[in-house]
Amino acid sequence: GNSVTQMEGPVTLSEEAFLTINCTYTATGYPSLFWYVQYPGEGLQLLLKATKADDKGSNKGFEATYRKETTSFHLEKGSVQVSDSAVYFCAQLTTDSWGKLQFGAGTQVVVTP
Amino acid sequence: EAQVTQNPRYLITVTGKKLTVTCSQNMNHEYMSWYRQDPGLGLRQIYYSMNVEVTDKGDVPEGYKVSRKEKRNFPLILESPSPNQTSLYFCASSPQGGLRNQPQHFGDGTRLSIL
Numbered sequence: 001g002n003s004v005t006q007m008e009g010p011v012t013l014s015e016e017a018f019l020t021i022n023c024t025y026t027a028t029g030y031p032s033l034f035w036y037v038q039y040p041g042e043g044l045q046l047l048l049k050a051t052k053a054d055d056k057g058s059n060k061g062f063e064a065t066y067r068k069e070t071t072s073f074h075l076e077k078g079s080v081q082v083s084d085s086a087v088y089f090c091a092q093l094t095t096d097s098w099g100k101l102q103f104g105a106g107t108q109v110v111v112t113p
Numbered sequence: 114e115a116q117v118t119q120n121p122r123y124l125i126t127v128t129g130k131k132l133t134v135t136c137s138q139n140m141n142h143e144y145m146s147w148y149r150q151d152p153g154l155g156l157r158q159i160y161y162s163m164n165v166e167v168t169d170k171g172d173v174p175e176g177y178k179v180s181r182k183e184k185r186n187f188p189l190i191l192e193s194p195s196p197n198q199t200s201l202y203f204c205a206s207s208p209q210g211g212l213r214n215q216p217q218h219f220g221d222g223t224r225l226s227i228l
Contacts, residue, residue, distance in 0.1 A: 004155075034216060043203060043221040044156075089155060098163070099144050099207065100171060101217060103155035 002027045002097070006090045006104035013080055013111050021075040021107045023064075023090035031092040033057075033066055033073040034101070038087040047075075047088070085111045115140045119204050119220035126194060127228050134189045134223050136204035143209050145187040146217065149173065150201040159202075162187055194227045201225075 006023040013019060025031060035047040035057070048057030053068035064075045073090060090104040117138045126132055138145065146161040148171075158171030162181040176198055178190040187206075191198060201224050205217040 036219075044205075044219040046216045046218075049216055091156075098169070099146065099161060099209075099217075100158045101146075101148075101156070101205075103148075103157075105153050105155045 002031075002092070002094055002102055004090050004092050004102050004104040006088075006107055008105070009087075009108040011107060011109045013109065015082055015111055015113055016079045017111075019075070019077045019080045019084070019109065021088055021090075021109070023073045023075065023104060025071050025073065025090075025092050027071075027092055027094045029095050030068070031094040033064070034091045034093070035062070035064055035073070035075050036089045036091060036103075038089065038106075040086070044089065080109075080111045082111050082113055085109060115218070117204055117206055117218050117220035119202075119223050121223060122221065123224050125226040125228065128195055129193050132191050132194060132225075134191075134202060134204075134225070136187045136189065136220060137185050138187075138204075138206040138218070139185065140206065140208075140218065141184065142206035142218075143184070144217075145181065145204065145206045146171070147177070147179065147187070147189050148203045148205065150203060150222075156203065159189070191225075194225075196227050199225060199227045 003026045032051045034049045036044040037047045048059045050057040050066035056065045087106045091101045147159040148156040160179040162168045204220040207215045207217045
């Protein structure tokens with residue numbers, strides 16, 4: 001069946017370090033892919049999205065590229081800040097899902113000064 | 114401001130006492146949905162609604178009810194809450210469900226504790 005798998009956390013980094021969070025998906029057809037971010041005590045905010053193969057989503061210095069050949073959508077940021085500390089969720093929307101977002105388990109990122 | 118509003122934000126209650134979590138959106142979205150978030154499991158869909166008077170089960174509907182009498186509101190009802198329903202709940206909406214380029218907008222969450 002359809003699923004989203006992302007790396008477990010927590011991921012602890014120093015400020016200005018490079019961040020990568022791996023995400024792979026299993027789906028029939030070609031899903032739309034999303035990264036959502038949840039800051040402490042807040043709801044989910046859309047960080048970026050990609051709707052077809054080779055699309056690159058980007059926002060706030062974060063990037064992710066839709067890779068059909070590896071069924072992946074890894075999130076990257078070149079230089080993290082303390083304010084990037086949050087839980088990051090990878091999600092997919094498949095054509096047969098009636099609008100249901102299917103989420104990975106979430107990855108907590110902690111950035112220290 | 115475009116938003117999805119949930120109430121209450123926090124609730125501690127006891128087993129068996131009926132409760133309702135309200136959700137309202139001001140974006141005229143047709144699609145609305147409820148998710149629960151549990152550690153290590155991400156978010157899982159409870160119920161969804163494609164439009165007024167059209168609702169259907171998600172992945173974990175047991176113990177929950179919903180209604181969609183108006184486009185803007187989509188309350189989540191726990192008729193007889195149990196401790197395994199202790200969780201963080203999110204309401205979400207999008208212009209139309211299922212379209213690939215329409216991300217969902219989420220509320221700030223409701224943390225329920227059932228003792």
